[in-house]
Every structure is written in structure tokens, then in C-alpha cells.
Amino acid sequence: MTERNDISDLLAFIGREGDWRERLQDVVAEHLLPALEEFEIDQDGLADLLGEQWSGVLWGCGFEDFLGQRYEDGNIVDLYLKRRGWKETALNREYFAALRDTPVSLYEVSDVQPGTSMVLRDLLSDAAPITVRENSATRTLKQWDRITVRVVPERDHHIISGALLPFRAEAVDFLFAGPRDTLKLKKREALRLNRDQLMGCAPIFTAAWLFVEIDRALTPIEPQFTNSDGDDVLFHDMRFPLANDVTQKVVAEQLDRVRDFLPEGPKFWNWLAPKKKQSSKAGGGIMLDMQMERAAVLGSLELKGKTLLVSVNSAERAAKVEALISATAGDLLKSPLTTIRTVDQMRADQRSEEPREGADEIPPDIARQLMQDHLDKHYRETLDAPIPALGGKSPRQAARTADGREEVIEWLKMLENRSATNREGPIAEYDFGWMWVELGLQDHRK
Template identity: 55%
Template sequence: MQEGHDLDGLIRFSQRDEAWRERLASVLDEHLLPAMEEFDLDFEDLEELLGEQVPWTLWGCAFEDFLSRGWEPGGQNIIDVYLKRRGWSEKALNRAYIEGLRDAHVSLHEVSDVKPGASMKLRDLLTGAAPVTVREKSATRSLKQWDRIAVRIVPVRDHHVISGGLLPFSQEATDLLFEGMRDVLRLRKSQELRLTEEQLRDCAPLFSSAWLFTELPRVLEPQAPQLANTDGEDLLFHELRFPFAKGVLQSQVAAALRKVTGLEPAGAKFWNWLAPKSRSKKGQTQRKGSGLAFGTFTESGTVLGTVELKGKALILEVNSKERALRGEVLIKDATGDLLRPPLTKIQTVEQIMREREDQPDEDFDGTDEVPPEIARQVTLEYLDRHYRETLDQPLPALDGKTPRKAVRSAAGRTKVVEWLKYLENASAKNIGSPMADYDFGWMWDELGLGDKRQ
């Protein structure tokens, strides 16, 4: 509990009177009961499922809602009653916090300008109010740029702090919350979601519900993330081994491969199979929100697969069934009768991972370990090249447009801003990796969006 944030006296006071106990219980039901009934759980089950602290954070969200409400008769508020009877026992700073909490409303905020252990800036996504800088120690050590949190901003004398009931919101939870609010307010999807402070007070239980209805399915029915390549195709690793026909030499196959458009030499016996420079929208069908997209990139473009000559065979390696079919046609058309039909080995991501785990590392002596500063430099240089190429690539998140083209319209600029925030936020969460230190500022500036990053 931070200095000036002690609610113990208020909590004890709320438990002494039966009427206040019943009112608090009714508010707790509004926040927790829909999810508890849907998933057939008790409050005690939440600790086992979500961790020791989470249930009490949710309790705190409901308690803060209870503190801000007016009750009949006469719209009486428990904080007013408490301060009238017991206010003399509170220190001045804590009393100022309690008074601020009474008048505060919960909302969904976007985090920026994080100064770990000191402060952060919060932008209210639901009221459109100007960003507010809050003093905060513990939360700023874990929150990252563009995180979204449901919390109350509390004015305390000459500064602002946040309340104890803080819930981190994923994109899925955000979408569910917004959908629920549109239903409550009877808004169409095309209408901007803007709420008054009074409407947010009325909608406070929706924040807990949206969070629970997102998090509980993850722990009750965990699913592996859907993995796809840059074309949106499920990851399934294929190795096609084409044996040489009788009497065929490597030099003959190599000569045939050198004539193939899209095969770029990467060694004496190795080629990268590259995607065409101008990919159509049809080739950019990655499913929005379907999971993680994996790809390999070179300065020449996206790598669809690799081709290698080994002994008396040509090896084609790709990461999807669709690319395997297209690659087989490509190789057959290029080599004709030089190769026999391929033998195919197929592996899932899980099988690949198990193979790597089973590989002995007894021969490793550490002599080939890359110094951390060199690894960091190499990673950042790679990210620079990758993201510079990405600015000219059609992206599913931008409706098949490149970032440079998307920013030419107002709607496109909005989508590019959200895309950049997603990239920056995901990168910042790779704690301990050079990716966490990557500065995306140049991308915002190059796309003319530097003012949107404030």
C-alpha cells in the first residue's frame, strides 16, 4: 500500500453496518457474478486460476466502485459518512486521497512516457480527455509504452495518482469492453465511442466482466497460439527431397536453377526462394488476430523457402503445405527430367521444438558464444532493415496497403498509428532482449506521424 493510499479504516467501517455490507455485496455481485455463474466458479477459485493477488485486485475494483456511488435515501455516499464520523483519524494526505477516490471514475487508459519508479502519462480512451501525468512507483516498473489499463485517476492536492484497482487490458479484452459499452449505449460500430464521467460510473462493472470473460477462458481452456507464415498459412514444416535421376550431376541441376526467376543464390549450392516484389492482396491473406506470423527476410525480400543441393539430391524446405505445393511445381518446371519425384518429410512446430530440446549440447564449450554487445548490435541492425522493408510491404492489418500508402488517408493514418503502437508495445515486452531497446521513433517520423506518438 502506497503512502496516502491506506483504505483499511474505510474498509472496516463499511463492514460494521449491515446496510453498507449489503450494498458492498451487491456491487461485488455486479462485478464478479456474471463470470462466476458463466464458468461455474466461486471467488475462492480465482486465486488458484489467476494467482494470489488477482482476486483482491478485482475486489478492489468493485470496492472503489462502491465508494463512488450514492445510495438511498438522499444519495448518501459512504466516504462522506465515514469522513464525517471518522475523518479525524485520517492523516491529511490519506484523507485527500479518499476524497479524490470518491469523485474519480474508472476508464480505460493508454500508457505512454513511462518513467520507471516515478511517473507515466495516461490518455483516457473513452472520454477523449487530455493526457494526465500520474505519480506512480510500482506499476511503472512493469508497464510498457502503449499498454492499456483500467484504473481510476485520483487527484491528490497538486498531483495525480492511480487507484489500487488496476487491470491490464489486452486487445481482446478491449474489444469485448467496447462491444459491451456499445450495446449498453445502443451505438453503432461506426459511431465514435465517447462516454461521460457519469456514464463511466454506471458502466464500472463492465470493466471487471470484460477482463474476467477474457482471462478465464485462457486458463480454463488454454490453447496454443495459432502460428502462421507471412501469407497467413498455418506453420507446417515441409522438407522435399528430390533425388537426382540416373547419371545427373549437380552442375546440371544448378544450371537449371540459375534460370529460375525468384531463386536468389545465397551460396555455391544454396538458393533463397523469394516472394515476388509486387505481392497482390490475394497473397497477403494473413488472418487478423489469428496469432503470430513468422517470416524470414533478406535485403531482397521475403523468403518463401530455401533450395539446397546435397549429394545426389535437391532439398526444398518451406514452412507451409501451400508453399510446398507451389515449390514442388516450381522445381519440377525448372528441372524437368533431371529429378525424380520428391520424398516429403512433414513436421509440426511442436515436433521441431522437441527435436531441439533432445539434441545433446555436451560438445558446446562456449567458445562460439557471441558477445552480448555484438548480438545486440546485430539484432538492432536486422530490425532496422526488416522494418524499413516493411514500410513498403502490403500488410493485412492495413487492409492490404503498405504503411506508406495507408497514411495518405485519414482512416489509413488511424490504422497505421494502431499498428505502430502494437509493434512498439510488443517489442518493449521482450524484457532482456535487444528488441526491448529498439527505438521506433524513426518509423513514426518517416510516416509523418511523429505528433501522434506524444
């Protein structure tokens, strides 16, 4: 006896019935060819590039589209059910008929119950969110993910079809760009498509996903790291040997006179700068900097033996701190020896170090709580900090206007989604709910 989603008999029927096999191949090609031709690869190359697991999904996108196609001599689902439907279970017959009439769309995922269900909101219509029963996908999808799929009614509930594509933000933008231009929509005007429009543009969803994923696979994006000054991160470890007969005490006395060097003991200083708005030089990269309550930590200085060790994270800061040190203690120190490391080299060095054991090791529960406390403090400060994605406004400022609220909602969803996709560590478990409440947007977190 067949089960729902078992398409083996339907496929066998398509292979035997005249032009239907060629028609299926044509529809699948319509989904794949624009991207394949653009990037000059074939289907075998596509599988090698993206992985075999996507070959079946992409074929499924075309297959499900084919089931809804109507030709002069009819529709394949109608023909199959008429001739061979007696072999299928009632549930399978209903599924094929529903799949035939259901368009693909772009959905936002929320309220994920792993192994059980999730809520999907159609981003291309004003329909109310739908709870779907789902086992497999709910074990990997996260809050605010975007997916293209068909939501199929089944008796008293809904399920999703087998061809599901997870959409990155770039793919969403790519998908929206064409229809928005065609319909001449204004910037703030929502893109809305009716059922017939969605049924007719299914290949566009697949093409949008492919264009972004192939491009990423061919040109992997290297993360860009900057500091709060907007400088590219390049770690500089500077070693200033003490001059002959110079003691640590004499050097320390001079360093204590520098206003921006905050002592953290007799031999250690943090180099601080007052907090300021994010530099206009800062782009979309990842910012690497430590923050204290009212200041940014630009670097550190430490006296060890006959050496002053200085650590900063950019060439610009290395030049500045060397000038500060030379101005206050130049005769006491020799010229520095500098080691420069990239972020990748720093990571490699950290991985090669032996893990601490015994009394110095922080218990996992305490380490987790410390990280949670740090995240609370960081995000509480973020609510009052200028955010480039919000036009340089703070979340609190932006949330005061209707347009700003929409931007803040998308920003919160982005934060929450990126956190959830960090599959390990405290950040993956962090609850952003309090931020929605703090900004008065809790009713939009559904």
C-alpha cells in the same frame, strides 16, 4: 499511525456498521456475478483459473465502487470520516474523500518512467493527459498499454488507486461495444462518457475484463503461423537421394537452369519468388517467411554427399518444389524422403541443440546490432507494404487521409506496445520513433 491506502480501519468500521457489510458484498457481487454466471464458475474457481493475485484486485474494483455509492442513509466514506476520521492522517482522509468522488475510466499509458511516473490519457473523455506518480505499476506497464483505474488527485499531483486492470485489445472492444450500441454512435464517432455515467457503470469495466480473461484462460489461443502465400506453416525437410553413378556436379548444372533457384555457392540455392502483395488467404496469424531485397525466399536447396536436401515451410510449397526439381532433374534423383515438423516441434528441436561456442559464437553486442539493422530494414519496407489492419493500404498511403491517419496511429501504437511487451531481446528495446516522424505523425506520439 496509518499510511495512505491503509484501509484496515475503514474495513473494520464497515464490518461493524449495520447493513454496510452486506452492501459492500452486494457491490462486489455486481462486478463479478455476470461473468461467473456466464462461465458457470464460482469465486474459488475464478482464483484457480486466473491466479490468486487477481482476487484482491477484482475485490478492490468492487470496494472502490462501493466507496462512491450513496444510499438513503448516506455514504460510507462520509459516515466513517465523521465518526472515525480523527484516527486517520490528513493525507488518508483526503485520499478516501477523493476516491469516493473519482470514477473509474479506461486510460492509455505513455511516457513510462519506471519507478517514478507515467502519463495517462482518458480514452472516454477529452480531458488532457495526466502525469501520475507511481512506483510499482510503472515497473511493468509499457508504452500504449490500456488500463482501467481511478486517477486520484493528491495535493499538487495525481496518483492511481489500487484496483488496476490491464486491458487487452479484445477487452477494450468488449467494453466499448455495449455503450456504443446504447448511444447509437456511428463508426467513427468517439465514445464519450461524463463523470456521472462513469460512476454508474463501474461494474461494466470489471465484467469486460473478466469476460475476456476467463474466456482466454478456458480456451487458450494457439498462435496461427502462415507464410506469405497464406499457407499454414508446416516445415518439410525433403531428402532426394542421387541416382546411381550421378555426381553432385551434374545435379548442380541442372538446378542452375531453374530461373527461381538463386545459387549461393556451388552447392546451395535459395528458391525465390518476386515480392507480391500479401495473399488474400493470409489471416490474422503470424507470418513466417524470409525476405530478400526484391524477393521472398520460398525455400532452400543444398547438395550434401549423395543427397539433395530441400527445406520449405508448407505442404503446398513442398509439392511445387518437388515438381520443379522433377521437371529439371527427375532422372538424376530418386523419390524424396520427407520429414514434416510443426512450429512447436521445430522450436523443441532448436532448444535441444547445443549452443555454439568459441569462434563461431557471435558476440552479444554484434548480434544485437545485427538484429537492430534487420528490424530497421524490415520496418522501412513495411511502410510501403499493404497492411490488412489498414484496409490493405500501406502506412504511407493510409496516412494521407484523416481517417487513415487515425488507423495508422493505432497500428503504430499496436506495434510499439507488442514490441515493448517482448521483455527480452532487441525487439523490446527497438525505438519506433523514426516511423512516426517518417509518416508525419510525431505529434501524436505523446
